[in-house]
Amino acid sequence: MVDFDALAAAGVADARRRAPLIEYLDALGFTAEQMIEAESRTVAGCDVKTLSRADVETLRTWAELRVLVGDVEATGLLRVIGSGMARLAEALSSMSRASTPDVQLNVTHDELTTAKAYRAAAGFIPRIGSMIDAVHRHHMMSARSYFEQVIRDGSSNVVCGIGFADLSGFTALTQMLTTTELSALLNEFSATGTEIVHAAGCRVVKFIGDAIMWVGSEPAELVQVAVDLVTHPRAAETHLQVRAGLDFGEVLAIGGDYFGNPVNRAARLVASAEPSQILVSEPLRELLDGRAFTAARSLTLKGFASPVTAYPLSLPH
Structure with a gap:
């Protein structure tokens, strides 16, 4: 059973009023600690920077790449990855807004409805990551073949x-x-x-x-x-x-x-x-x-x- 008073005391605003959302998250297996952490991140906003394990591993990969190819080339690659992923994120966001408007709270004005829509959309994120990896491998082979024909020195x-x-x-x-x-x-x-x-x-x-x-x-x-x-x-x-x-x-x-x-x-x-x-x-x-x-x-x-x-x-x- 969800302890709404404990959640409210821990910083979850209007816990009882948001009972449908909280009970939905509880049924999915989210703990009170995870809900409290999520609420703190929401209150803090996107300006508060945190690093996940994946972020740390990404930095480690880039640092090792700098040693292999040099700082200029590694930094250039990082910029290309950043701009490419930013464009991909915008494309995915545009697609979601157009085809699944319920992912926007300012459209539904209901946290539970948006949570359900967002969960359905978010389920594709790891699968899209696998798609990106597969497509990237194909493009790597294609690019290698192409540059073998056009490089002169x-x-x-x-x-x-x-x-x-x-x-x-x-x-x-x-x-x-x-x-x-x-x-x-x-x-x-x-x-x-x-x-x-x-x-x-x-x-x-x-x-x-x-x-x-x-x-x-x-x-x-x-x-x-x-x-x-x-x-x-x-x-x-x-x-x-x-x-x-x-x-x-x-x-x-x-x-x-x-x-x-x-x-x-x-x-x-x-x-x-x-x-x-x-x-x-x-x-x-x-x-x-x-x-x-x-x-x-x-x-x-x-x-x-x-x-x-x-x-x-x-x-x-």
Whole structure:
């Protein structure tokens, strides 16, 4: 039997009024000490930092990694993990709020209802952790194979193709769609883009709003991704127009991202492309055999002192 007076004396606010929640937790096997500790953490808020055993083990792993690869590289990896996990946490939170609103106390105004909903959602956390581990292992094998094709020396420089594609007129589109419609559109674009990139043997680097960035070791594969994105039948069905900008050359690959002139040029080319157009840089144009182009364009691109020659790729009808 729950001793509500003892819980109240130990710091659990309004213990008797919150009896349904407390009895639910008691039935799940939570002890009075655990409830009191949880209440103290809630009162203290997120500003009070505590370390779990997993936190300590994580710090130990990072310290050992620093010895193996050096402080700069280990710290860079830690930043990538942090930003990646932060984005994952936001994605999971957004999904939960949209599909299971009862996890929010300000929606239910009832602790018991929210506790039950939160318990159901939290049950997936360790399983998602296993998913992350499995997917990570697959990506490690894929990344190793990819970098074996593009690394030219012992540095962080690689020689590869860079592609950017985005939805033409997306800003105007956001003013016409509801948040639900916009969410569905972006989810479909990211899913389709990911499938197309992987099918061509290339790699997704990141999504930036309505844009996708990918890399590829072979010029033909890089271009095929752009063609499949721009001419995808789903885009025509939804009256959307995709455009793309492509380049090829030596870039710096670090922290899961890419830097250098080819990256900047490809990003500027997609911004200059017309709807349903693919603009190819001169270095990439020289590597492509059997591809037809329309008249070259001389473009003044931000960040480039001299005009840049771009070649619009002829697309299949």
